[in-house]
Amino acid sequence: MRIFRTVRAMTAWSASLHREGVVIGLVPTMGALHAGHRALIRTARLSCDALVVSLFVNPPQFGLREDFSRYPRRFRSDAGLCRAEGVDVLFVPTGDEMYPPGFATSVAVQSLSRRWEGARRPGHFEGVATIVAKLCSLVRPEIAFLGQKDFQQAVLVRRLLEDLNLGARVVVCPTVRDDDGLALSSRNQYLTPAQRRAAPVLYAGLKAAQAAVRAGVRSASRITRIMRDRIATEPLARVEYLSVCDPHTLEPLSRVTRGAVLLGAIRLGRVRLIDNLLIRGDQ
């Protein structure tokens, strides 16, 4: 496995592979890799000739009061996981490589970054869109692999890559969960033991709503109420938002007639958790 720390090395490798017609896959990450990332890497490994994992904790996508400085950094174990999974290139640029002095450009996907996570985390999605545009410009992958856990991010990146003609499509891989249903996240390690025991309530709320839809409930407000009531059984959890949305536009639905996505965010103390579930109203 090669480890590139400069844009120049990364682009030179990518350009030489493009001349050979090689299909490049990209798994963009912020490191602190867990089994969810491993699943992404394995899916990517099976469908691409050459596989790049990027590892960059991207300052602009963190808010002023967020956890940029304490975000977990574990380069050696991350590199070990990538090597074991057959990754060809680990791209680990410095901040100055990605944002040199004078950097001034930002990318926004207006309609998809206003709601939900975007409303709670001002600037977050501009940070995501800008770094993804940069990574896809310099790696030139045919496929970018993203996890379903960050559903809004995946929808936004799909739109971004298409809108800017970056030549990459998005493959979304299913969320990987602990045995009790909690979606894996690098931020789960911030949870105290008591918060950790409470954390699966978000997924339990989504599953309760899914069961109701399967039993015939169609009203989005009733479905949201079912999620809210289930999460209210856990005194440590505070709901940030719960919604029933169109899975492409992320606009709220009033009724579930075909495909929809349940989106939820809760807070346990100072830790935010997000999760989601795709449902169908026509089955």
Place this chain on the structure above:
Amino acid sequence: MRIFRTVRAMTAWSASLHREGVVIGLVPTMGALHAGHRALIRTARLSCDALVVSLFVNPPQFGLREDFSRYPRRFRSDAGLCRAEGVDVLFVPTGDEMYPPGFATSVAVQSLSRRWEGARRPGHFEGVATIVAKLCSLVRPEIAFLGQKDFQQAVLVRRLLEDLNLGARVVVCPTVRDDDGLALSSRNQYLTPAQRRAAPVLYAGLKAAQAAVRAGVRSASRITRIMRDRIATEPLARVEYLSVCDPHTLEPLSRVTRGAVLLGAIRLGRVRLIDNLLIRGDQ
């Protein structure tokens, strides 16, 4: 010469050339080609293996009260000029090809788009940055050729391509002028005969300032006054802005010690004209 009207055809051609290691040059235009464009195309033709000219009147870079609908469209003569100059591909996408339903992404180069043209034309440079990012993503040129007449645009595009790692560098070609000094522009045809006779006063003002700098004047306010006084001799001309700026950041200078750019915009009736001149204070 091939004429491509779809993104798919354009990218397929570009990808196939990249596999052969061909150096692609791009001259992005809005059509209505004049001798200034011809000079760009000739410069590009000499330094690239394959040459693409794009021709797209880009709606987002026009303000609500601007001239999008009446902007000159002369496809047949434009195509004839390109063919005569040995262009390989004329890329003429439709609006729907570039901005399909659901399009939601915009690109901004914050620090460089606030002042001068950006202050007078809200949204203009976001429109420019977005279309240039798209064109460079899908054509994948190694060099984009831009005219010096739109100096702020050239500085902004250089920053944009570097910031988004689009793999293209900018070559700026000198402004082409009529015999009386008026910079060529597709918008000059909007001028009445009287306005056309008055129009060279902007360049005359820039030249007067340049002569003063050569004679030892260093104060930016004195240099600006010299431009303003010269332009005031023409009763039809109304100054929009005149400035002495750093040629990289476009921030105003107080004194000219090394390189600087004189930027100017005037209005003749409803027609806006811009022009600029690079000067040096250390010679």
